[in-house]
Amino acid sequence: MFNLRDWGADVWERSSRPIRVLIALGAIAIAASLPLLGGTFLNTPVADYGSVLVFPVAIFVIMALGLNIVIGKSGLLDLGYVAFFAIGAYTMGLLGTKTGLNSWEILPIGIAMAMFAGLILGVPALRLRGDYLAIITLGFGEIVRITALNLNSIGGANGIVGIPTPPTVFGLEYTFDNHRLYFWTFLIIILLTIWMIRRLSVRRAGRAWESIRQDEDAAELMGVPTFRYKIWAFVLGASVGGAAGVLYASKTLFISPDNFTLQVSILILACVVFGGMGNIWGVILGAIILGYLPDRIRFISDARLLVFGAVLVLMMNLRPDGILPRKKREKALPGKNQNE
Amino acid sequence: MLANFQNQFASLTVGGLSLGFIYVLIALGYTMVYGVLRMINFANSEIFMYGTFASIVVIRDVFKFTQQSEPATGFRLIYILLFCLIGSMLMAGILSVFLELVAYRRLRNKGSNKLAPLISAIGMSIVLAEFMRILTDSRYVGSPRVMEKKVLGNFFGAELRLDNVIIVVAGLVLFIGLSQFVDKTRLGKAIRAVSMNEDAAKLMGVNLNFVVSGTFLVGGLMTGAAGFFYILKYENTSFNIGFELGIAAFTAAILGGIGNIKGAFYGGIALGLLETYASFFLGTQWKAVTVFLVLVVVLYFRPNGVFGEAITQTRA
Amino acid sequence: MSESILKLDNVTMQFGGVVALNDVTFEVRKQEILGLIGPNGAGKTTVFNVITGVYQITKGSITFNGKSISGIKRYRITKGGIARTFQNIRLWGDMTALENVITATDTHKKSGLLSGLFGLPVSRKEERRDKVRAQELLDFIGIGEYADRLAKNLPYGVQRRLEIARALGTNPKLLLLDEPAAGFNPAEKVELAKTIRKIRDAGYTVLLIEHDMSLVMGVSDRVVVIDFGQKIADDLPAKVQNDKRVIEAYLGVPDDAS
Incomplete structure (x- = not known):
């Protein structure tokens, strides 16, 4: 059976270094030109194409990539991922409105806050497995939201308004409707995240996560410091979520606890599951489709969550590896017996 | 505030007990399925939510109660209450069996990885809740009052309100009934056998699919009963009540030791009381946070609950 | 003695x-x-x-x-x-035989997650060295030819031997x-x-x-x-x-x- 993922990996592996660079640059160029290509037929009933590309599509892609480190790579079901997104966004909102710091200065702070939260949650939660981890993380996400809702010092139910846009870079102005500039900014974060995940996947950390996902007990008995690597997965996932939060807040200029419900965690989970847990290209594709389609098709946008729920059930039952599954293939060994 | 608390202590206790029994019954739904499948049935919270709606449908459409109707009394009241209880239980029981068939069975028979049934369950609970949201237009649905909430008497300064008394008494009866069922009947014994050792039970000729369906049915019946009691106590419901109540009941199951029927009982009562007392001091907006904190603390320090099996221990 | x-x-x-x-x-x-x-x-x-x-x-x-x-x-x-094998085989099925052994050799690596992320020389050197060592171990146990096969697709006997090679990987x-x-x-x-x-x-x-x-x-x-x-x-x-x-x-x- 034809497998797009294997075909792609094959092309990549057979290419020499310069050709790989060319392929990568070409792909980046295509992605970067996305905001220029859209015709009006790509507009959705609620927003035009350029803005949909930034939110939800680009934000979903970033978050799905981050959640994929936790779920796809290490097999830890995190249902409270929205908490890190919220922490990033609130860091941006509070520091942006109350101090003179700008978005670029707040970005590392937001990431650090989210990572710290990942550590605080991870240390108790990651002693547990599977179902229990899911429940604990779900609770954590809700605690963060309820706290934001009930603390009037951070806006309470009204949230935070008047969050500043990022300052001008190289003469490019981040005005509210300059969607292209926002998209390119987000694309840089996406590329950085992809770079980080790919770098780690082929090294010790990637193998440790993979062994934990497949058989945690065996991993620990083979000398893998499982707890430490689970924490790392959590913290790195959180850092990506935090970055997404900062960017989101400096794009929408207004945040409130309603933006950070459990449903967001579920939406992102659906993106990861739909695209293919563990495969970054699948996850990106899943996030693009599930980010765009429900906004485009009115019929779906009313029942969006229903569709996402059904996606989860159907994918798990019919195609648990997603539309672009993780690597399954073995390298061809010339002259070796392959037909067992 | 403390003096105030002492004054109201008895009344709070009665309210906490009736809330506790609602938790007990939902917790039974979680705990029975966990015992047999070693899996958290995430969608049990939505089964409960459908149970509350089933009660309202029976009250409104079968007995033609409206907001203006006179509350029922005497034998007619008992008859109506029984009917509602059975209606909720059946609705939830059937839905629960159906849920297992659609969302879990295929995955279980395939022996897929551990995440798959969990994600499927989450998906299923969203589908159920969203379906109800669209059906009810995201609105709260109130229940016509079927009985007058008379105060039956005083007990150490606590008002014994009729609905609370009914919930505690009926909840106790249901719980005892379930214990007897699990101890005495063929299906009950099979459920226990599978809980203890699935492989051995299969070798002894237990039909696993049948036992699993039976477990979901019984768990659903209990959860449905909780749905009816909820309506009796609060007289309204909405598509999103499952989440909060579900998490609380799950916490109760963990508190008592999941997989253990007695544990669900003690855990439910303890959590019902704790939550009621805590709300008195902190205000109800922190209720959910209290519950989560209890869950985290229990999982962290006593993952076995009061009794029950170890969660973290390896089965090598 | x-x-x-x-x-x-x-x-x-x-x-x-x-x-x-x-x-x-x-x-x-x-x-x-x-x-x-x-x-x-x-x-x-x-x-x-x-x-x-x-x-x-x-x-x-x-x-x-x-x-x-x-x-x-x-x-x-x-x-x-101290390293062990398991009575009921517990390999990481979705990894190749070689990756199974390399993961075990990671036990003694000095480089962690961050040096891997930034591609520090210590990390690169260790990656290369351990790949060679893992292949040597597979050869030593007599299953070197299966290095690039997924563990779950290996014949039963090879899986049992791979368990031993993986345990030896932890040195x-x-x-x-x-x-x-x-x-x-x-x-x-x-x-x-x-x-x-x-x-x-x-x-x-x-x-x-x-x-x-x-x-x-x-x-x-x-x-x-x-x-x-x-x-x-x-x-x-x-x-x-x-x-x-x-x-x-x-x-x-x-x-x-x-």
Whole structure:
């Protein structure tokens, strides 16, 4: 059976270094030109194409990539991922409105806050497995939201308004409707995240996560410091979520606890599951489709969550590896017996 | 505030007990399925939510109660209450069996990885809740009052309100009934056998699919009963009540030791009381946070609950 | 007589009211092959589980190279030089054979996540070196040609051998083999016996659980027998085979004996 993922990996592996660079640059160029290509037929009933590309599509892609480190790579079901997104966004909102710091200065702070939260949650939660981890993380996400809702010092139910846009870079102005500039900014974060995940996947950390996902007990008995690597997965996932939060807040200029419900965690989970847990290209594709389609098709946008729920059930039952599954293939060994 | 608390202590206790029994019954739904499948049935919270709606449908459409109707009394009241209880239980029981068939069975028979049934369950609970949201237009649905909430008497300064008394008494009866069922009947014994050792039970000729369906049915019946009691106590419901109540009941199951029927009982009562007392001091907006904190603390320090099996221990 | 590498002193392991190991004492000496046998359910795998830290012992002490290892984290015990295989194969099925072994060699890597992320030279050098070493181990065990195959697709016998190669990947001083010959035909068993001797001759110490008597008696330097969680014999293979209690344990006590 034809497998797009294997075909792609094959092309990549057979290419020499310069050709790989060319392929990568070409792909980046295509992605970067996305905001220029859209015709009006790509507009959705609620927003035009350029803005949909930034939110939800680009934000979903970033978050799905981050959640994929936790779920796809290490097999830890995190249902409270929205908490890190919220922490990033609130860091941006509070520091942006109350101090003179700008978005670029707040970005590392937001990431650090989210990572710290990942550590605080991870240390108790990651002693547990599977179902229990899911429940604990779900609770954590809700605690963060309820706290934001009930603390009037951070806006309470009204949230935070008047969050500043990022300052001008190289003469490019981040005005509210300059969607292209926002998209390119987000694309840089996406590329950085992809770079980080790919770098780690082929090294010790990637193998440790993979062994934990497949058989945690065996991993620990083979000398893998499982707890430490689970924490790392959590913290790195959180850092990506935090970055997404900062960017989101400096794009929408207004945040409130309603933006950070459990449903967001579920939406992102659906993106990861739909695209293919563990495969970054699948996850990106899943996030693009599930980010765009429900906004485009009115019929779906009313029942969006229903569709996402059904996606989860159907994918798990019919195609648990997603539309672009993780690597399954073995390298061809010339002259070796392959037909067992 | 403390003096105030002492004054109201008895009344709070009665309210906490009736809330506790609602938790007990939902917790039974979680705990029975966990015992047999070693899996958290995430969608049990939505089964409960459908149970509350089933009660309202029976009250409104079968007995033609409206907001203006006179509350029922005497034998007619008992008859109506029984009917509602059975209606909720059946609705939830059937839905629960159906849920297992659609969302879990295929995955279980395939022996897929551990995440798959969990994600499927989450998906299923969203589908159920969203379906109800669209059906009810995201609105709260109130229940016509079927009985007058008379105060039956005083007990150490606590008002014994009729609905609370009914919930505690009926909840106790249901719980005892379930214990007897699990101890005495063929299906009950099979459920226990599978809980203890699935492989051995299969070798002894237990039909696993049948036992699993039976477990979901019984768990659903209990959860449905909780749905009816909820309506009796609060007289309204909405598509999103499952989440909060579900998490609380799950916490109760963990508190008592999941997989253990007695544990669900003690855990439910303890959590019902704790939550009621805590709300008195902190205000109800922190209720959910209290519950989560209890869950985290229990999982962290006593993952076995009061009794029950170890969660973290390896089965090598 | 060579010095001991692992010592179990009066080890008792209770699960609730069930006593799985009762006051077990024995030692493993450097560079020997010690056979651990006993009837089904005697507690052999429990011995492995307490040594590797899966269970915390109720009483007694376990010392490895003169240091107590009870209560130490499992991965640290492995890092300290004890590695095991599993009776029911527990490879990482979606990794290749080579990756399975490399993951085990990671135990002793200096570079962690951050040096890997930034591609520091220490990380790159270690990656290259361990790949070579993992391939050498596969060759050593005789399954080098399967390096790039996914573990779950390997033939059963190769999987069993891969378990051994993976354990060796952690660079242990003491190797625990849990029924490595389960499901093997006689020819494969002969091969395996050779491999186990080869492992010993390469400088490792082996503690072997095995049901196949001729294999254990053939390769072991000494044999420890446990029954109902208690040690009932500890001697040379030839002596153990004729021990009255051992024969009783395996054949059942004759009615008139008591």
